[in-house]
Amino acid sequence: MSTQVSPLALPLPEMPSIAGAECASVAAGIRYKKREDMTVFRFAAGTTVAGVFTLNKCPGAPVDWCRAALKGGKARALVVNAGNSNVFTGRAGRETCERTAAETAQLLGCKPKEVFIASTGVIGERLPTDVLLAALPGAVGKLEADSWQSAAKAIMTTDTFPKGATRTAKIGETVVTICGIAKGSGMVAPDMATMLSFIATDAKIPAPVLQKLLSKGSAKTFNCITVDSDTSTSDTVLLFATGQVKHPRVPAEGGAILKDFARALDEVLHELALMVARDGEGAQKLITIDVTGAVSAKSAHRIAMAIANSPLVKTAIAGEDANWGRIVMAVGKAGEPADRDKLSVAVGGTWMARDGGVIPDYDEAPVVAHMKGREVEITVDIGLGRGKARVWTCDLTHGYIDINGSYRS
Amino acid sequence: MSTQVSPLALPLPEMPSIAGAECASVAAGIRYKKREDMTVFRFAAGTTVAGVFTLNKCPGAPVDWCRAALKGGKARALVVNAGNSNVFTGRAGRETCERTAAETAQLLGCKPKEVFIASTGVIGERLPTDVLLAALPGAVGKLEADSWQSAAKAIMTTDTFPKGATRTAKIGETVVTICGIAKGSGMVAPDMATMLSFIATDAKIPAPVLQKLLSKGSAKTFNCITVDSDTSTSDTVLLFATGQVKHPRVPAEGGAILKDFARALDEVLHELALMVARDGEGAQKLITIDVTGAVSAKSAHRIAMAIANSPLVKTAIAGEDANWGRIVMAVGKAGEPADRDKLSVAVGGTWMARDGGVIPDYDEAPVVAHMKGREVEITVDIGLGRGKARVWTCDLTHGYIDINGSYRS
Numbered sequence: 001m002s003t004q005v006s007p008l009a010l011p012l013p014e015m016p017s018i019a020g021a022e023c024a025s026v027a028a029g030i031r032y033k034k035r036e037d038m039t040v041f042r043f044a045a046g047t048t049v050a051g052v053f054t055l056n057k058c059p060g061a062p063v064d065w066c067r068a069a070l071k072g073g074k075a076r077a078l079v080v081n082a083g084n085s086n087v088f089t090g091r092a093g094r095e096t097c098e099r100t101a102a103e104t105a106q107l108l109g110c111k112p113k114e115v116f117i118a119s120t121g122v123i124g125e126r127l128p129t130d131v132l133l134a135a136l137p138g139a140v141g142k143l144e145a146d147s148w149q150s151a152a153k154a155i156m157t158t159d160t161f162p163k164g165a166t167r168t169a170k171i172g173e174t175v176v177t178i179c180g181i182a183k184g185s186g187m188v189a190p191d192m193a194t195m196l197s198f199i200a201t202d203a204k205i206p207a208p209v210l211q212k213l214l215s216k217g218s219a220k221t222f223n224c225i226t227v228d229s230d231t232s233t234s235d236t237v238l239l240f241a242t243g244q245v246k247h248p249r250v251p252a253e254g255g256a257i258l259k260d261f262a263r264a265l266d267e268v269l270h271e272l273a274l275m276v277a278r279d280g281e282g283a284q285k286l287i288t289i290d291v292t293g294a295v296s297a298k299s300a301h302r303i304a305m306a307i308a309n310s311p312l313v314k315t316a317i318a319g320e321d322a323n324w325g326r327i328v329m330a331v332g333k334a335g336e337p338a339d340r341d342k343l344s345v346a347v348g349g350t351w352m353a354r355d356g357g358v359i360p361d362y363d364e365a366p367v368v369a370h371m372k373g374r375e376v377e378i379t380v381d382i383g384l385g386r387g388k389a390r391v392w393t394c395d396l397t398h399g400y401i402d403i404n405g406s407y408r409s
Numbered sequence: 410m411s412t413q414v415s416p417l418a419l420p421l422p423e424m425p426s427i428a429g430a431e432c433a434s435v436a437a438g439i440r441y442k443k444r445e446d447m448t449v450f451r452f453a454a455g456t457t458v459a460g461v462f463t464l465n466k467c468p469g470a471p472v473d474w475c476r477a478a479l480k481g482g483k484a485r486a487l488v489v490n491a492g493n494s495n496v497f498t499g500r501a502g503r504e505t506c507e508r509t510a511a512e513t514a515q516l517l518g519c520k521p522k523e524v525f526i527a528s529t530g531v532i533g534e535r536l537p538t539d540v541l542l543a544a545l546p547g548a549v550g551k552l553e554a555d556s557w558q559s560a561a562k563a564i565m566t567t568d569t570f571p572k573g574a575t576r577t578a579k580i581g582e583t584v585v586t587i588c589g590i591a592k593g594s595g596m597v598a599p600d601m602a603t604m605l606s607f608i609a610t611d612a613k614i615p616a617p618v619l620q621k622l623l624s625k626g627s628a629k630t631f632n633c634i635t636v637d638s639d640t641s642t643s644d645t646v647l648l649f650a651t652g653q654v655k656h657p658r659v660p661a662e663g664g665a666i667l668k669d670f671a672r673a674l675d676e677v678l679h680e681l682a683l684m685v686a687r688d689g690e691g692a693q694k695l696i697t698i699d700v701t702g703a704v705s706a707k708s709a710h711r712i713a714m715a716i717a718n719s720p721l722v723k724t725a726i727a728g729e730d731a732n733w734g735r736i737v738m739a740v741g742k743a744g745e746p747a748d749r750d751k752l753s754v755a756v757g758g759t760w761m762a763r764d765g766g767v768i769p770d771y772d773e774a775p776v777v778a779h780m781k782g783r784e785v786e787i788t789v790d791i792g793l794g795r796g797k798a799r800v801w802t803c804d805l806t807h808g809y810i811d812i813n814g815s816y817r818s
Contacts, residue, residue, distance in 0.1 A: 058741030088767070090764070124766075229718070229719075233738050310638075315813035325496070326532075326639075329467070332466040333639060334466070340497060341499060356499045357499035398810050400724070401727070401810060404721055405806070
């Protein structure tokens with residue numbers, strides 16, 4: 001397996017502390033040796049929580065656990081481990097979650113249903129619960145507010161770089177802070193990529209409002225990235241609001257007072273999501289796909305995802321070939337309303353085809369130069385309506401096969 | 410581009426002549442040099458025809474042409490060229506079809522709407538119509554009944570082996586013959602794979618009955634294979650019945666008299682479809698996926714296709730890794746009803762996981778041995794109902810990236 005850092009990597013930013021959120025990472029030894037692989041967060045009393053999860057119909061036990069816990073809207077802890085996803089582990093998997101929550105609740109003095117759990121790694125192997133539980137007290141003993149950076153590293157599986165983002169926002173005249181970390185689509189052979197992201201803010205926001213903000217923000221960020229069309233059984237995004245900063249009260253229905261907060265949250269989600277795409281297995285190029293002129297935004301999104309998931313489009317881009325024929329194929333494959341003779345395609349801002357045919361004398365030079373870069377932009381106008389969407393993906397390279405076709409000796 | 414023959418290749422069988430169907434292949438020089446790249450078929454008066462086509466919403470001009478021509482139910486000719494797909498070529502593309510049909514009709518003394526057309530190759534480049542038309546008289550001049558084998562070769566693009574199949578069947582006590590050829594998923598840089606197949610029989614079958622047989626047969630053969638989930642703009646299967654053999658009359662509604670014919674046709678379609686999967690770009694292994702216990706046959710088919718199209722499943726198989734965790738992920742990704750705790754997974758007939766958990770002491774030795782072979786069998790039982798489906802695909806290897814990521818100098 002390659003240990004080379006993605007050429008699209010971004011540096012981990014300085015991450016300020018969030019009042020009411022402490023964390024600690026330890027080497028529990030669940031699967032990895034000689035590295036931190038378990039992270040515990042403790043949140044102040046009164047912390048509210050929101051979550052979005054994989055749409056996979058066979059989710060892992062931790063996803064089931066979090067979905068149920070989320071109904072209470074309150075969080076006091078989060079336990080994350082890397083190396084074993086606790087997926088497809090039957091009754092044992094549920095017991096692992098129950099015991100982890102019970103033990104953490106006892107250590108921190110809260111209810112089990114206020115403990116959130118996320119696991120990533122091998123599927124179908126029992127998570128060694130005793131090993132995880134044995135490491136809990138050590139983690140709790142070193143909790144501190146200023147350890148986001150080590151958490152960003154401890155949750156990695158075969159991500160090639162740690163991912164973090166931070167913003168401040170105003171609620172009324174009061175400044176609040178948002179910090180988030182994510183892990184993405186590095187692979188732990190023999191398993192699938194999983195996207196996990198954990199975000200905390202010191203703002204005080206009712207859980208239903210927080211959920212609305214996270215759902216809306218994720219829809220245009222995390223749900224607009226794809227690496228290979230495969231959907232992990234463990235994808236989880238959790239947003240915690242500790243309420244430790246005094247600011248004008250946020251009403252139960254949210255509203256205009258959160259406008260700047262929503263902007264800042266969306267930026268954090270956007271930055272983290274793109275970092276995940278930048279660390280797709282074997283990625284050499286980040287691809288932005290804009291679809292305009294579809295019959296609806298939903299239709300535009302489906303067309304954009306069909307392009308982003310097309311192996312033929314992705315291999316063409318890996319080969320630095322501005323192959324608009326394959327893009328047209330992918331549009332048609334989406335099954336959404338499209339008229340071949342109204343399609344237009346641009347690469348890097350240069351229109352190559354318009355109204356169903358190649359533009360005879362389009363200038364190829366800027367297209368060729370654009371394709372050699374690390375970031376490739378594709379725009380498709382469907383020519384039927386006003387629906388638009390933007391998604392991100394990476395190219396499909398030999399690196400993907402190397403990482404995922406783990407040749408066993 | 411690799412010129413190595415797929416390790417999954419099968420030999421081209423002896424192909425008997427079909428009374429009332431003659432063909433000839435010539436080197437028209439549309440794109441390829443020094444090889445036959447155009448094939449013309451002439452069918453006897455009274456020949457009926459059926460067709461199935463790509464579901465891609467942006468099909469090529471020849472697909473539009475055939476769909477319209479099919480309404481007449483009669484065929485006298487078929488013109489196929491390799492190297493240019495005449496897709497996304499706007500008005501020029503339509504004119505190419507019109508001129509090809511008109512010219513062929515004149516040469517053969519039939520109506521333009523009795524001429525069928527199929528093109529495969531580059532997308533978005535105008536097909537040099539004059540070059541194609543100039544080659545037509547030469548092809549017509551050498552038409553003969555016994556040239557299926559050369560046609561199987563002339564329609565290839567970067568297929569690594571020619572594909573043909575033949576069967577006989579009884580209608581009443583009379584023996585009739587079916588011959589078919591196909592081309593598959595070799596790539597013509599910079600374009601997508603296209604599946605074309607042409608089948609002829611000397612039986613006399615009304616067009617609506619023929620269409621029903623072809624639609625039903627294709628649904629369980631050609632529509633059950635996938636290489637990379639991408640859908641060509643040109644996929645076309647045409648079935649011609651020349652009616653040159655005297656057999657008991659087939660009634661307008663078809664019925665029991667065609668039972669043996671349907672069996673033989675299905676076998677031809679099955680054999681051709683599997684040859685296409687065996688020649689998937691970079692394929693090293695043929696994968697058969699059986700899904701049982703789904704809530705319906707349709708649901709089973711969708712789940713099977715989700716597994717077959719999963720890059721993570723396909724790379725695992727390339728790596729000879731019986732990674733049932735990825736199979737479970739793909740089941741969940743399909744979006745169809747599934748219950749993680751009722752799933753069972755077998756590889757090569759050995760059950761590895763049952764009722765949502767790994768079988769602790771399953772015998773790994775036969776699984777490991779099975780994975781090293783050229784043909785891999787995966788069975789998933791959903792445990793919910795009685796719906797079942799079978800599909801075929803190939804693994805995802807470095808060869809796929811080599812072929813499709815055509816690095817331009």
